[in-house]
Amino acid sequence: MNIKLPAYFSKKGHDLWLTEDEREDLKISYRIKEILYEEQSEFQHVMILDSYSFGRMLVLDGIVQTTSLDGYIYNEMISHIPLSIHPDPRRVLIIGGGDCGVAREVCKYRSVERIDMAEIDKLVVEACLKHLPEVSGRLSDPRVQFIFDDGVKFVLNKVNEYDVIIVDSSDPIGPAKSLFEKSFYQSLHKALKKDGLMVCQSQSPIFHAEVMKQTFQRIRSLFADVKLYTAVVPTYPGGLWSFTLGLKRSAAPNPEKLNENDTHYVNKQIIERCFSLPQFMRDQLNH
Amino acid sequence: MNIKLPAYFSKKGHDLWLTEDEREDLKISYRIKEILYEEQSEFQHVMILDSYSFGRMLVLDGIVQTTSLDGYIYNEMISHIPLSIHPDPRRVLIIGGGDCGVAREVCKYRSVERIDMAEIDKLVVEACLKHLPEVSGRLSDPRVQFIFDDGVKFVLNKVNEYDVIIVDSSDPIGPAKSLFEKSFYQSLHKALKKDGLMVCQSQSPIFHAEVMKQTFQRIRSLFADVKLYTAVVPTYPGGLWSFTLGLKRSAAPNPEKLNENDTHYVNKQIIERCFSLPQFMRDQLNH
Missing domain, CATH: 3.40.50.150 (Vaccinia Virus protein VP39)
Known part of the structure; x- marks a missing residue:
């Protein structure tokens, strides 16, 4: 997929990380295998990511909503x-x-x-x-x-x-x-x-x-x-x-x-x- | 305190962050107000940090052990x-x-x-x-x-x-x-x-x-x-x-x-x- 990555993504070496920036004082970062879906809807930025820790995750405006694991x-x-x-x-x-x-x-x-x-x-x-x-x-x-x-x-x-x-x-x-x-x-x-x-x-x-x-x-x-x-x-x-x-x-x-x-x-x-x-x-x- | 910061600290602008690097695929980062205590013991690196999210925390080898909040x-x-x-x-x-x-x-x-x-x-x-x-x-x-x-x-x-x-x-x-x-x-x-x-x-x-x-x-x-x-x-x-x-x-x-x-x-x-x-x-x- 050839997309411009939103600000909540970062690259470290070959690794892609998603960092939730919901909280000012506490950040949780997930190492990402693959971006499976990415679209801006009328309401929010919608992604399905495959992560190493939690499997596939629904991410709305950069915040993890639900995951395959839990x-x-x-x-x-x-x-x-x-x-x-x-x-x-x-x-x-x-x-x-x-x-x-x-x-x-x-x-x-x-x-x-x-x-x-x-x-x-x-x-x-x-x-x-x-x-x-x-x-x-x-x-x-x-x-x-x-x-x-x-x-x-x-x-x-x-x-x-x-x-x-x-x-x-x-x-x-x-x-x-x-x-x-x-x-x-x-x-x-x-x-x-x-x-x-x-x-x-x-x-x-x-x-x-x-x-x-x-x-x-x-x-x-x-x-x-x-x-x-x-x-x-x-x-x-x-x-x-x-x-x-x-x-x-x-x-x-x-x-x-x-x-x-x-x-x-x-x-x-x-x-x-x-x-x-x-x-x-x-x-x-x-x- | 004039100390050389261990690798699990980072600075972003004026802010000091501790990032636990225990897990390869999931990182938790805490914004730190102050380093209250920092010493290398015979067994491990011992710190007491004051954090914005959890108050004071005991941190051993960069891993949060217990906090004032919980x-x-x-x-x-x-x-x-x-x-x-x-x-x-x-x-x-x-x-x-x-x-x-x-x-x-x-x-x-x-x-x-x-x-x-x-x-x-x-x-x-x-x-x-x-x-x-x-x-x-x-x-x-x-x-x-x-x-x-x-x-x-x-x-x-x-x-x-x-x-x-x-x-x-x-x-x-x-x-x-x-x-x-x-x-x-x-x-x-x-x-x-x-x-x-x-x-x-x-x-x-x-x-x-x-x-x-x-x-x-x-x-x-x-x-x-x-x-x-x-x-x-x-x-x-x-x-x-x-x-x-x-x-x-x-x-x-x-x-x-x-x-x-x-x-x-x-x-x-x-x-x-x-x-x-x-x-x-x-x-x-x-x-």
């Missing part, structure tokens, strides 16, 4: 936890989720009849279906409806339509910023059926504690019940990552709903125990 | 889990643990009468006591006996002496290599009383799966019971970290032994639930 952890945790809580999920909405990994997990539930996936950037979906099969599974399930539109706009006029809404966003900068605002969670509340529930990734308890607390408080102010759980996502800074659930009717997870043959990270014990928070996180949420 | 997670998890299992820990041996953070946690148990700490490198202890108080707590408990010697050699002739042995080692390269060998675990078994137990850090399930499995198998082959648990350590690669317990007499943790006011990460739920492993780790240990 993408399953995030995708399983944001999907199987809400689906183990809802007693009978039939209609599911995914907002974001362009790598198709969440849709792939949701498709493992036979009760699900239809999955709407509102992803703003069609190029991300096309790139992942073609070049990131370890994450997307080359998703081709007839229950999945792709809507290439702004998730905030798409959900605005939906009323009482979904059992489960999964917000699989990138960081609250760039195109995903509005997916962390209270008015957006209000739209989700309205779009859910009366026993519906939503989940979103709510950033790192260590590096983005304020975003996590704000997300938790915003969702708690709107929903009958709010629950926060964690998982380890090796490619995200700090490793520890938080997810926040908003439930219109309080309910507990039912680990028996999970088929452990379907998953690589989640199991029945993880479903029960991911809600056990370290002491400092309890303090963060209580204060 | 050191408590590792130190609490390697201390309170074994101490919640042993019914009456009186004599404790720490092997390694030069940053003094483990000894500080063990001192929180009144039943403990004496703590031997066999650390090979006196300079590490001196540097941490003086320059890393967030981790060492400027430890000055009369129950702690420092033995500045090779832990392998120190434990070799001990028989039936300790209730709990905590192996707080660095990676299995350099001075800590022999702390991962089977003959060393045999010495620990002999040094423990009949209801004693040991714990060690057993590396990352993602990046060092073979070391973790080997450690688990070696300890299982020697002890009546073996248990593996995890914690998230943000400054270690991949975030997810494993610890392996070897028990001469099978026993379960008793979360009631923990005073939650003493800790920042561990709580009663974490003590019970840290043994719930992700599905891929169960598969790793079963195969």
Whole structure:
């Protein structure tokens, strides 16, 4: 491929390195085997890279989003936890989720009849279906409806339509910023059926504690019940990552709903125990 | 300070950066405020740096060992889990643990009468006591006996002496290599009383799966019971970290032994639930 390399690439001898420049004080650099896909979309710079440490990776505006090595952890945790809580999920909405990994997990539930996936950037979906099969599974399930539109706009006029809404966003900068605002969670509340529930990734308890607390408080102010759980996502800074659930009717997870043959990270014990928070996180949420 | 900077430092404009070069394909770089301590010991290059992301850090041969921001997670998890299992820990041996953070946690148990700490490198202890108080707590408990010697050699002739042995080692390269060998675990078994137990850090399930499995198998082959648990350590690669317990007499943790006011990460739920492993780790240990 004959392309002009963006600023987050550097060459050292024969080696190509990607350096995430998201954080001013901490840089993570990945040695890259090959650039498999590279395109500027209407919204962001989209790449699929093959790396030595994590295999293939989706990189948006120079930031690693998901990888072949560990993408399953995030995708399983944001999907199987809400689906183990809802007693009978039939209609599911995914907002974001362009790598198709969440849709792939949701498709493992036979009760699900239809999955709407509102992803703003069609190029991300096309790139992942073609070049990131370890994450997307080359998703081709007839229950999945792709809507290439702004998730905030798409959900605005939906009323009482979904059992489960999964917000699989990138960081609250760039195109995903509005997916962390209270008015957006209000739209989700309205779009859910009366026993519906939503989940979103709510950033790192260590590096983005304020975003996590704000997300938790915003969702708690709107929903009958709010629950926060964690998982380890090796490619995200700090490793520890938080997810926040908003439930219109309080309910507990039912680990028996999970088929452990379907998953690589989640199991029945993880479903029960991911809600056990370290002491400092309890303090963060209580204060 | 007027020093010649080692190769793992670089200057970009006015900024000083430390880049860990432990891994060939993944580099983590920390922006450094100040070099607080820098000395070549008999065993390794010892530094205490003040960083923008993690506060003060202990750095050995260019590799970050513990930080003010997250050191408590590792130190609490390697201390309170074994101490919640042993019914009456009186004599404790720490092997390694030069940053003094483990000894500080063990001192929180009144039943403990004496703590031997066999650390090979006196300079590490001196540097941490003086320059890393967030981790060492400027430890000055009369129950702690420092033995500045090779832990392998120190434990070799001990028989039936300790209730709990905590192996707080660095990676299995350099001075800590022999702390991962089977003959060393045999010495620990002999040094423990009949209801004693040991714990060690057993590396990352993602990046060092073979070391973790080997450690688990070696300890299982020697002890009546073996248990593996995890914690998230943000400054270690991949975030997810494993610890392996070897028990001469099978026993379960008793979360009631923990005073939650003493800790920042561990709580009663974490003590019970840290043994719930992700599905891929169960598969790793079963195969």
